[in-house]
Amino acid sequence: MLIHTIKEVREQVKEWKKLGLTVGLVPTMGALHNGHLSLIKKAVEKCDRVVVSVFVNPIQFCPGEDLEKYPRTLEADTKLCDDAGVNIVFAPSPAEMYGENQMRTNDFLTYVIPPFFYVNKLCGKSRVGHFDGVCTVVNKLFNIVQPDFTFFGEKDAQQLIIIQKMVKDLNIPVEIIPCPIVREESGLALSSRNKYLSDEDKIHALALSKILNNIKNCYKKGITDVEALKETAYQFLDEHHDLEYLEFMNQNDLEETTKADDTTRVFIACKVGGVRLIDNILLGEK
Amino acid sequence: MLIHTIKEVREQVKEWKKLGLTVGLVPTMGALHNGHLSLIKKAVEKCDRVVVSVFVNPIQFCPGEDLEKYPRTLEADTKLCDDAGVNIVFAPSPAEMYGENQMRTNDFLTYVIPPFFYVNKLCGKSRVGHFDGVCTVVNKLFNIVQPDFTFFGEKDAQQLIIIQKMVKDLNIPVEIIPCPIVREESGLALSSRNKYLSDEDKIHALALSKILNNIKNCYKKGITDVEALKETAYQFLDEHHDLEYLEFMNQNDLEETTKADDTTRVFIACKVGGVRLIDNILLGEK
Numbered sequence: 001m002l003i004h005t006i007k008e009v010r011e012q013v014k015e016w017k018k019l020g021l022t023v024g025l026v027p028t029m030g031a032l033h034n035g036h037l038s039l040i041k042k043a044v045e046k047c048d049r050v051v052v053s054v055f056v057n058p059i060q061f062c063p064g065e066d067l068e069k070y071p072r073t074l075e076a077d078t079k080l081c082d083d084a085g086v087n088i089v090f091a092p093s094p095a096e097m098y099g100e101n102q103m104r105t106n107d108f109l110t111y112v113i114p115p116f117f118y119v120n121k122l123c124g125k126s127r128v129g130h131f132d133g134v135c136t137v138v139n140k141l142f143n144i145v146q147p148d149f150t151f152f153g154e155k156d157a158q159q160l161i162i163i164q165k166m167v168k169d170l171n172i173p174v175e176i177i178p179c180p181i182v183r184e185e186s187g188l189a190l191s192s193r194n195k196y197l198s199d200e201d202k203i204h205a206l207a208l209s210k211i212l213n214n215i216k217n218c219y220k221k222g223i224t225d226v227e228a229l230k231e232t233a234y235q236f237l238d239e240h241h242d243l244e245y246l247e248f249m250n251q252n253d254l255e256e257t258t259k260a261d262d263t264t265r266v267f268i269a270c271k272v273g274g275v276r277l278i279d280n281i282l283l284g285e286k
Numbered sequence: 287m288l289i290h291t292i293k294e295v296r297e298q299v300k301e302w303k304k305l306g307l308t309v310g311l312v313p314t315m316g317a318l319h320n321g322h323l324s325l326i327k328k329a330v331e332k333c334d335r336v337v338v339s340v341f342v343n344p345i346q347f348c349p350g351e352d353l354e355k356y357p358r359t360l361e362a363d364t365k366l367c368d369d370a371g372v373n374i375v376f377a378p379s380p381a382e383m384y385g386e387n388q389m390r391t392n393d394f395l396t397y398v399i400p401p402f403f404y405v406n407k408l409c410g411k412s413r414v415g416h417f418d419g420v421c422t423v424v425n426k427l428f429n430i431v432q433p434d435f436t437f438f439g440e441k442d443a444q445q446l447i448i449i450q451k452m453v454k455d456l457n458i459p460v461e462i463i464p465c466p467i468v469r470e471e472s473g474l475a476l477s478s479r480n481k482y483l484s485d486e487d488k489i490h491a492l493a494l495s496k497i498l499n500n501i502k503n504c505y506k507k508g509i510t511d512v513e514a515l516k517e518t519a520y521q522f523l524d525e526h527h528d529l530e531y532l533e534f535m536n537q538n539d540l541e542e543t544t545k546a547d548d549t550t551r552v553f554i555a556c557k558v559g560g561v562r563l564i565d566n567i568l569l570g571e572k
Contacts, residue, residue, distance in 0.1 A: 106399060108401045108403055109401055110421065111398075112396065112397075113392060113398075116391075116393045117393050136456075140457045143457040143458050146459065170396055171292060171426045171430045172429050
């Protein structure tokens with residue numbers, strides 16, 4: 001069922017709650033691919049009722065980013081959700097979420113602001129204000145849907161960790177279910193932005209997963225010095241790659257580390273053919 | 287029933303919700319007086335079950351303010367609540383609310399930040415960060431108790447308006463019930479900080495309510511020019527008064543006005559005997 005208003009989704013959820021049913025929420029920006037589908041499947045499995053939100057959230061895009069050209073495929077998204085057993089696709093307009101004036105500043109809108117320590121690194125460094133927009137919209141979605149469980153992909157690991165921190169800090173009554181990255185057979189992590197890649201770009205884009213896998217292999221062989229592990233990346237990079245960062249951090253609190261261990265997550269961001277791609281890997285994962 | 291942990295209050299509320307009972311929350315910093323009691327009575331009247339939170343919230347005090355000497359009277363507060371028919375007095379420790387480290391900065395804590403336009407005036411101007419702390423703790427309390435109704439006094443009118451804005455902006459599923467200011471027979475608005483006033487201070491403190499009442503009388507007689515209305519205040523002020531502000535604003539969006547009408551709220555803050563007092567009046571109120 002496709003719903004566009006907050007009022008309608010609330011009424012439906014209220015009825016479910018009265019019946020004692022559990023509710024799952026999968027927040028997305030649409031352009032659904034198999035990565036999203038893995039979250040959706042998990043939600044359908046775990047919860048009595050599932051809401052997938054499809055909302056390209058203007059306040060999490062920075063000036064100069066791809067807000068206007070971000071892929072919007074609501075018809076296909078709804079079909080995919082219906083087939084997967086989703087009960088509600090919630091696709092509000094920006095006006096429904098933020099009022100007639102889409103306020104992009106904190107002059108007239110209450111914001112939820114994640115801690116500086118979690119934000120001032122990785123993607124947050126180049127995408128100033130991005131995670132403020134993410135936390136604010138996710139907080140709103142939690143308040144609208146009041147889910148028992150919510151599903152986030154490890155693909156956006158910094159986002160996942162920041163949302164976990166928000167839920168803990170603000171005592172939000174929801175359980176977060178992290179879901180592993182889904183990859184093409186080639187190793188490329190699925191992303192809605194992959195649509196921007198040419199066939200040739202896609203080959204160059206494999207460097208990200210190759211770098212991460214190689215680092216993990218080196219770690220498994222006993223190399224724990226982060227500088228040494230970083231050195232192993234450069235063999236995969238050439239003039240087609242514009243590396244933004246390659247960082248090693250504790251996966252719980254995003255504390256930077258110089259000596260890798262099983263709790264270390266390696267984060268990479270790199271532009272390929274003008275498209276900004278991210279990927280990550282947990283060294284302790286089997 | 288006095289409860290100190292989030293877990294216990296959640297379990298109790300969950301049981302009430304299962305029974306279909308409505309829940310009211312009255313957030314306080316304790317040192318309860320008849321002003322609070324009027325909120326509590328309204329809550330007991332309106333809701334099946336009532337939680338009163340008693341928490342002196344460290345993150346809403348600014349450096350140099352009275353956090354340490356703020357009156358704490360939990361035993362008397364609990365007695366008063368019991369007598370009024372309150373079901374739970376929720377009195378968490380700072381560690382229970384913020385973890386072992388009481389984080390006073392946004393480096394390690396997720397904050398809820400009200401809009402700059404609502405904050406950069408009246409009490410927010412001198413109490414930098416105060417309303418960030420208020421919104422964050424109230425948001426946490428809403429998530430912990432999940433009340434259907436919550437009760438705030440018009441005494442702290444800027445706070446009430448900011449909380450209303452937060453609830454709207456973040457789609458928080460709670461209805462706010464504003465409650466009128468309670469005054470001593472003399473006209474002095476009740477406040478926990480009145481305890482700091484000497485008998486002589488209390489007489490000087492009457493200037494606040496006198497100024498507001500006089501302005502309202504002048505307005506009712508047809509004077510709407512704000513500058514002219516402000517002029518009428520000075521007859522009540524002498525060397526015992528340190529006026530911080532006297533402002534005329536729209537009571538819904540805190541927009542400053544030069545011509546008073548029925549939606550205009552007049553706000554005053556003034557130090558008497560070193561104690562900062564606030565008061566306000568709605569010109570359209572009968």
